[in-house]
Structure formats: C-alpha cells, structure tokens
Amino acid sequence: MNVFIAGIDGYLGWSLANYLVSRGHRIGGADKFLRRAWVAEVGGDSVTPIRSMADRRAAFREVHGQDVEFLEGDLCDYAFVERVLREFAPDAIVHLGEVPSAPYSMIDVDHAVFTQTNNVVSTLNLLFAIRAVCPDAHLVKLGTMGEYGTPNIPIPEGFFEIEYRGRRDTLPFPRQAGSWYHWSKVHDSSNVMFACRLWGLRATDIMQGVVFGTRFDDRQTDERLVTRFDVDQCFGTVINRFCAQAVVGHPLTPFGTGGQQRGFLPLQDSMACLTLVLGAPPERGEYRVFNQFAEVYSVADLALRVQRVAASIQLDVEVRPVANPRAEREQHYYRPDHQHLFDLGYRPTADLDHTLRVMLQDLQRLRPRLEPLRHAFMPDIRWDGTRRRSAFLAEPTPASNA
Amino acid sequence: MNVFIAGIDGYLGWSLANYLVSRGHRIGGADKFLRRAWVAEVGGDSVTPIRSMADRRAAFREVHGQDVEFLEGDLCDYAFVERVLREFAPDAIVHLGEVPSAPYSMIDVDHAVFTQTNNVVSTLNLLFAIRAVCPDAHLVKLGTMGEYGTPNIPIPEGFFEIEYRGRRDTLPFPRQAGSWYHWSKVHDSSNVMFACRLWGLRATDIMQGVVFGTRFDDRQTDERLVTRFDVDQCFGTVINRFCAQAVVGHPLTPFGTGGQQRGFLPLQDSMACLTLVLGAPPERGEYRVFNQFAEVYSVADLALRVQRVAASIQLDVEVRPVANPRAEREQHYYRPDHQHLFDLGYRPTADLDHTLRVMLQDLQRLRPRLEPLRHAFMPDIRWDGTRRRSAFLAEPTPASNA
Numbered sequence: 001m002n003v004f005i006a007g008i009d010g011y012l013g014w015s016l017a018n019y020l021v022s023r024g025h026r027i028g029g030a031d032k033f034l035r036r037a038w039v040a041e042v043g044g045d046s047v048t049p050i051r052s053m054a055d056r057r058a059a060f061r062e063v064h065g066q067d068v069e070f071l072e073g074d075l076c077d078y079a080f081v082e083r084v085l086r087e088f089a090p091d092a093i094v095h096l097g098e099v100p101s102a103p104y105s106m107i108d109v110d111h112a113v114f115t116q117t118n119n120v121v122s123t124l125n126l127l128f129a130i131r132a133v134c135p136d137a138h139l140v141k142l143g144t145m146g147e148y149g150t151p152n153i154p155i156p157e158g159f160f161e162i163e164y165r166g167r168r169d170t171l172p173f174p175r176q177a178g179s180w181y182h183w184s185k186v187h188d189s190s191n192v193m194f195a196c197r198l199w200g201l202r203a204t205d206i207m208q209g210v211v212f213g214t215r216f217d218d219r220q221t222d223e224r225l226v227t228r229f230d231v232d233q234c235f236g237t238v239i240n241r242f243c244a245q246a247v248v249g250h251p252l253t254p255f256g257t258g259g260q261q262r263g264f265l266p267l268q269d270s271m272a273c274l275t276l277v278l279g280a281p282p283e284r285g286e287y288r289v290f291n292q293f294a295e296v297y298s299v300a301d302l303a304l305r306v307q308r309v310a311a312s313i314q315l316d317v318e319v320r321p322v323a324n325p326r327a328e329r330e331q332h333y334y335r336p337d338h339q340h341l342f343d344l345g346y347r348p349t350a351d352l353d354h355t356l357r358v359m360l361q362d363l364q365r366l367r368p369r370l371e372p373l374r375h376a377f378m379p380d381i382r383w384d385g386t387r388r389r390s391a392f393l394a395e396p397t398p399a400s401n402a
Numbered sequence: 403m404n405v406f407i408a409g410i411d412g413y414l415g416w417s418l419a420n421y422l423v424s425r426g427h428r429i430g431g432a433d434k435f436l437r438r439a440w441v442a443e444v445g446g447d448s449v450t451p452i453r454s455m456a457d458r459r460a461a462f463r464e465v466h467g468q469d470v471e472f473l474e475g476d477l478c479d480y481a482f483v484e485r486v487l488r489e490f491a492p493d494a495i496v497h498l499g500e501v502p503s504a505p506y507s508m509i510d511v512d513h514a515v516f517t518q519t520n521n522v523v524s525t526l527n528l529l530f531a532i533r534a535v536c537p538d539a540h541l542v543k544l545g546t547m548g549e550y551g552t553p554n555i556p557i558p559e560g561f562f563e564i565e566y567r568g569r570r571d572t573l574p575f576p577r578q579a580g581s582w583y584h585w586s587k588v589h590d591s592s593n594v595m596f597a598c599r600l601w602g603l604r605a606t607d608i609m610q611g612v613v614f615g616t617r618f619d620d621r622q623t624d625e626r627l628v629t630r631f632d633v634d635q636c637f638g639t640v641i642n643r644f645c646a647q648a649v650v651g652h653p654l655t656p657f658g659t660g661g662q663q664r665g666f667l668p669l670q671d672s673m674a675c676l677t678l679v680l681g682a683p684p685e686r687g688e689y690r691v692f693n694q695f696a697e698v699y700s701v702a703d704l705a706l707r708v709q710r711v712a713a714s715i716q717l718d719v720e721v722r723p724v725a726n727p728r729a730e731r732e733q734h735y736y737r738p739d740h741q742h743l744f745d746l747g748y749r750p751t752a753d754l755d756h757t758l759r760v761m762l763q764d765l766q767r768l769r770p771r772l773e774p775l776r777h778a779f780m781p782d783i784r785w786d787g788t789r790r791r792s793a794f795l796a797e798p799t800p801a802s803n804a
Contacts, residue, residue, distance in 0.1 A: 109527065110480070116523075121518075151571050164555040198729055
C-alpha cells in the first residue's frame with residue numbers, strides 16, 4: 001500500500017514510517033520541521049539524538065532497502081499539498097502534521113491562533129487535495145481522547161444513539177475539550193466528518209490516548225532511525241516525562257491530586273493500531289471514529305507505577321505533586337469505549353512494567369543528554385493565561401494509592 | 403451602555419448601531435469593509451444605495467445627535483482588536499464581524515480556508531482582547547441555527563440533559579452543520595464556550611435563524627442610514643431574494659422540493675432580540691445559548707407566501723423550483739426551541755404579510771438598482787464542488803401547499 005504520512009518527521013510520524021515499511025508498504029511523507037522548532041522554542045530538545053532528514057533517509061534506505069519519499073513543505077500551502085499527493089498517489093494518508101500540544105496552545109493569543117489555524121488549515125487542505133487527487137484514498141486523521149473531555153456518562157466512539165423527549169437519533173458525541181489545542185482537534189474532526197458526508201471521502205478519526213515510549217518496534221535496533229523523545233512541559237507527555245524525571249533523580253510531578261484519568265498506550269501499540277486501521281479502510285463516504293488507547297490510568301497511579309519500576313532498577317525517586325497549571329477536573333467519572341480496535345484484532349501490550357523498564361533503561365543511556373533538560377520539567381504555562389512556575393504541593397501522594 | 407459592534411458596516415451591524423443609539427446607548431465599531439468586497443466579488447451589489455462610512459457617520463450624527471465611534475481595521479489583527487477595545491471601553495461587544503455566507507465558503511479551498519480562518523481568528527482575538535481589556539464585558543456572538551443541522555430530535559438551546567447507559571449529564575447539543583461556513587460558526591461557538599469556562603468571561607451565543615427585511619426599525623426614515631440589502635446567491639438570504647425576484651418578475655426559486663424547514667425572523671425582530679439580550683447579560687463565567695427566530699417555515703411555503711403577498715400589490719410571479727445546489731435534506735423533522743428570548747420578553751412581529759409587503763414596496767422603489775442584479779439570482783455554487791448554474795425543475799410547486 002502507498003502510505004503518505006503528513007508530519008513524517010515527528011514522534012509518531014517517523015515511527016510509523018519505519019513500522020510500516022518493514023511491513024511491506026511504500027512510504028512517502030512531508031514535513032516542515034516545525035516540531036523541531038517548537039520544542040526548541042520552549043527550551044526543550046529531543047532526548048534521543050535524532051538525525052537530519054537527509055541522514056534519516058539514508059539510514060532508512062540502508063536498513064529497509066527502500067526509500068522514504070519526502071518533500072519538505074507546509075501543509076497550510078494548498079498547492080504544496082495537492083502536488084505531493086499527486087506525485088505520491090497514496091492509497092492512504094495519515095495526518096500527523098498538526099501542533100500536538102495543549103500547553104503550547106495556551107501560551108498566549110499568538111500560540112492559540114497559530115495552533116488552531118495550523119491544524120484547521122492543514123486538515124482542510126488535505127481534505128480538498130484528497131478530493132481533487134485521490135478521492136478513493138483513506139484518510140487516517142489523528143484526533144485525541146482529549147476532545148471528549150470528562151463527561152459524567154460513558155464515552156462512545158464518536159457517535160451515540162440517544163432518546164430525547166421521546167424521539168431517537170444517532171448523533172456525534174458532544175465534545176468538551178480543555179485547551180485551544182484540543183479544540184483545534186475538535187474543529188478538525190467536524191471538518192473531516194463533513195467532507196466524508198459531502199464528497200464521499202473515507203476517513204478514520206483516531207481519538208488517541210496519551211502515547212508513551214522510546215521504541216516504536218521491538219525490532220528497532222539502528223540508532224540512526226530512533227524517533228524523537230520530548231520531556232518538556234509542552235511536548236513531553238506525562239509518562240515520558242515521569243521516566244525522564246526518574247532517570248535524573250528529579251521528583252515525579254503529577255499535577256494536583258493526580259486523580260485525572262486518561263487513556264494511555266505505548267508507542268508500539270499506537271503503531272500496531274494505525275497498521276490495523278490502514279488494513280481495514282472504511283467504505284466510501286464513511287466517517288468512523290476509533291478510540292485508541294490500551295488502558296485508563298490515573299496520573300497519580302502512573303507516578304507510583306513509574307516510581308516502583310524505577311526502584312526495581314535502583315533508581316530511587318520521590319513523587320511530589322505540583323500545583324496544577326491546568327483548568328481540569330482532578331476527580332471525575334471516566335469510562336470511554338475502545339472496542340472498535342479490539343474488533344480489528346488489537347491486543348494491548350500486556351506488560352506496562354516491562355515497557356516502563358525499557359524506557360528507563362533507554363533513558364539511562366541518554367542521561368548526558370537528559371541532564372540539561374531538567375529545567376524544562378516543571379510547568380509554568382498556566383491555563384489562566386499567566387506564566388508562573390508551579391510550586392510543589394505540601395501534601396505528598398499517599399503510598400496507599402499504589 | 404457602551405456597545406461595541408464588530409462588523410458595524412454590515413447588514414446587521416449597521417442596523418444595530420442605529421437601533422441601539424436611538425435607545426440611549428453609546429455606539430462604537432470596527433469594520434474592514436470586507437462584506438462590500440465579497441458581494442462585489444460574486445457579482446452582487448447592495449440593492450439599497452448604502453453610503454460610505456464617512457457619509458454614514460455624518461448622517462448618523464445629524465439624525466441621532468451622537469457620533470458613532472469607528473475604526474477601520476482587521477479583526478484578525480490582534481493588536482488592532484486590543485487597541486479598539488481599550489479605546490472604546492465597551493460594556494458589551496456584539497460580534498458580527500464574520501463571513502456570513504454558506505455558498506461563499508463552498509466556492510473552493512481558498513474560500514473555505516478563508517471563511518474558517520477569518521471567523522475563528524476574529525473570534526479568538528476578541529476573546530483574548532476581552533480578557534485583557536474588559537473581562538467584565540458581555541460578548542454577544544452571532545452564531546446560526548444552521549449549526550445544529552436537522553437532527554431527528556428536538557433542538558434545545560445549546561445544551562441538553564440526557565440519560566445514556568443509565569447515567570445523566572448536561573452536555574453541549576451536538577452540531578451537524580452543512581457548509582464550511584456553518585462549521586466555522588460551530589468552531590467559534592466551541593471557542594467562546596471554552597473561554598467562558600476558562601477565564602470567567604460572560605457570553606451569549608445567538609443561534610440566529612434566517613433574517614429578512616429592508617428595515618431595522620419602524621421609525622427608520624433617513625435614506626442615508628439605510629442598511630445594505632443583498633440578493634445574490636451568496637449573501638442574499640432566501641426571503642430577501644424571493645422578494646427581489648418578485649419585484650423584477652423573475653420566478654421565485656426554492657431549491658428542490660422546498661421542504662427544507664428553517665427558523666426565520668424579520669430584521670427588526672433581530673434588532674429587538676439583540677437589544678433584549680444586551681439588557682440582560684449573563685453572569686461572569688456563564689456561556690448561554692439563545693435560539694433566535696420568530697417562526698419555522700418551509701422554503702416552499704415561504705415562496706407561496708411571497709407570491710401571494712406580491713399578487714396583492716399587483717406583482718404576479720411564478721414559483722419555479724430549481725435544482726438544489728446544496729447537499730441537504732429536503733424533507734426532515736425540525737423542532738427547535740426558542741424559549742429563552744420569549745422569557746426575556748421577545749414577541750415576534752405578528753404580521754409576516756405586512757413585513758413582506760413593506761419589503762416589496764421598498765424594493766419596487768429600488769427597481770432600477772435591482773434589474774441589473776437579476777443575473778445573480780440563480781445559484782451556480784454547488785456543494786459537490788463544481789460550478790454549474792442550477793436548472794429549473796420540471797415540476798411546478800403545487801398551489802395546494804399555500
């Protein structure tokens with residue numbers, strides 16, 4: 001299958017290119033290297049020493065015996081998007097070319113506007129270009145479980161049938177996102193749904209949980225093909241940051257009580273799920289939504305879990321909650337479905353402890369690169385619009401939660 | 403009250419400025435005159451001979467004995483938005499500064515992207531500027547009943563309490579918009595809702611029906627203060643277009659079967675409703691949604707109604723349905739609530755026939771300006787992305803529907 005990856009230089013994008021090529025697909029992609037720039041802007045850097053795209057492509061060819069076709073350019077430039085799709089002739093397009101950070105979008109008006117316009121315009125351009133060039137292609141668009149927020153009812157996969165005042169209908173499940181970024185993904189989901197109805201495109205919208213991990217594949221061996229790994233407050237997601245903190249002896253820092261529940265999945269599971277999705281495209285005109293995560297955890301539980309696994313390899317680290325910079329419920333009901341991917345054959349990586357141990361060991365080897373990023377662990381981008389470093393909270397997390 | 407009108411040069415904006423000033427409010431506004439440019443772009447023109455902003459302001463001062471404070475500029479420029487709010491110090495901001503046309507947004511990728519970015523960015527800028535400058539001010543943001551689409555259940559006002567799998571919650575009512583424009587308004591509604599929750603802003607989101615009419619006020623007399631009146635396929639809404647067609651003897655052109663039901667309200671009622679809304683602001687942090695329309699009609703019934711009223715003043719005109727250029731249900735359930743404005747005291751203009759007669763007579767006086775706009779009546783912007791003039795359908799609308 002010809003798979004085009006928009007945002008191929010990113011954490012998921014580069015992983016997916018490698019994962020899919022070793023499963024027999026032809027890979028092409030585009031990127032403008034904005035992720036590298038954003039991470040640098042907020043004072044971070046990839047802990048893994050990622051190579052330039054030229055070096056990545058050379059290693060890719062050497063290892064996989066196949067080129068990754070690549071064009072540098074902006075997905076917000078429609079002419080570019082139409083050209084790359086025309087040249088590559090994809091059977092499927094995986095859209096990973098968006099700003100993926102809630103805190104980044106909350107910095108100020110410029111970052112909010114940039115996040116929403118970049119994400120909305122790149123997605124609109126892809127939709128119009130698919131219609132013009134390859135209307136039969138399958139669009140796999142990455143959304144986020146964060147689109148749903150934390151309603152007091154179970155979360156279905158995209159749609160639900162309800163009765164209201166004695167009548168029934170199947171409707172899009174209401175979204176209650178918690179950042180300008182998360183709302184940008186809601187806007188995108190709406191636009192993709194509309195394009196499928198309007199033009200008969202086919203799309204799978206992935207409401208993905210929080211991804212963690214250093215490895216996209218057990219077989220991953222060549223260091224030149226490693227994907228990026230961020231630990232800063234904007235682009236470092238929670239488990240990745242906890243593991244990095246553990247390795248340098250920085251306290252693990254859940255926000256507030258840590259009672260926030262989210263769906264999580266290892267990077268490798270994300271790759272496995274996307275591969276399953278690509279292998280079972282929807283019908284023309286079908287817009288389907290998959291909730292993509294392995295399991296729901298609370299942030300506090302994850303901190304204790306990382307703490308315990310770290311201790312098992314002689315890394316002793318405290319859990320010290322910090323003042324929550326976000327506006328979010330810290331205690332809430334949370335029961336999202338994730339049946340669609342199971343129906344396609346997805347089986348979650350059973351052993352979270354093993355995955356965490358591999359991450360910690362990978363990061364231990366990278367400790368010299370990790371030490372200078374310590375300063376980027378503690379959040380100062382606040383949802384109230386101010387910029388103030390979160391303090392440690394007085395109360396330690398009780399060990400009984402473990 | 404200091405009322406700032408974003409988009410003060412438009413159909414509703416200029417009407418509202420005049421309506422409110424004669425009710426004792428201080429009026430300021432901004433505009434970039436884009437509506438004038440868009441209408442010209444699609445081959446239309448205001449049937450009413452609207453004046454330049456300089457002449458409008460001079461007449462406004464003369465008639466109302468008060469200035470309208472005005473700054474020309476782009477709401478997508480944050481610095482401009484913050485500056486105008488700082489200078490004017492509003493108690494309320496009415497956001498009418500958006501692209502208001504579904505067909506315009508459906509022309510091509512450029513128009514889709516422009517509509518969504520213009521509307522989303524202007525609203526984000528207003529939200530951030532209100533937070534920075536006047537966080538206590540009341541934002542009245544114009545949405546559209548079209549955000550809801552045509553679900554098979556009653557449409558509440560923004561939110562509904564539902565039971566799902568044995569649990570209850572009150573959630574935003576799902577939106578199912580039918581054009582890139584309508585989705586841009588959904589995106590805006592989401593962003594405004596989030597800002598209220600996040601920063602404690604106060605906002606009323608008006609899901610407005612289709613507005614029609616030549617007059618914003620019974621007292622309206624000075625011709626220099628007239629508001630614009632469009633009849634082209636993009637900016638001329640359905641009743642306005644029917645009346646214009648009747649005056650020049652062009653068949654009235656419902657789309658398809660004309661079974662589409664929508665909420666409608668006269669321009670004067672829109673002004674009365676917005677005035678009621680401004681007089682009863684929500685609490686800090688409250689985001690409320692009002693469905694704003696007088697009555698639901700089917701498009702076919704409206705065509706026959708206009709035909710009948712026209713005949714009563716010796717304008718004989720056919721009703722000739724045309725092929726529907728849109729992708730929309732032509733027969734559907736439609737039961738939207740509109741109680742909130744009634745609770746505030748809104749009483750719809752009772753006599754639709756009278757309003758239609760006034761419109762027809764106003765347009766008869768403008769017939770020389772109307773004749774050259776005939777070519778703009780028939781739609782050629784199609785929802786399937788092609789550009790092809792709609793043909794008349796063979797079947798006449800049966801008179802028994804009247």
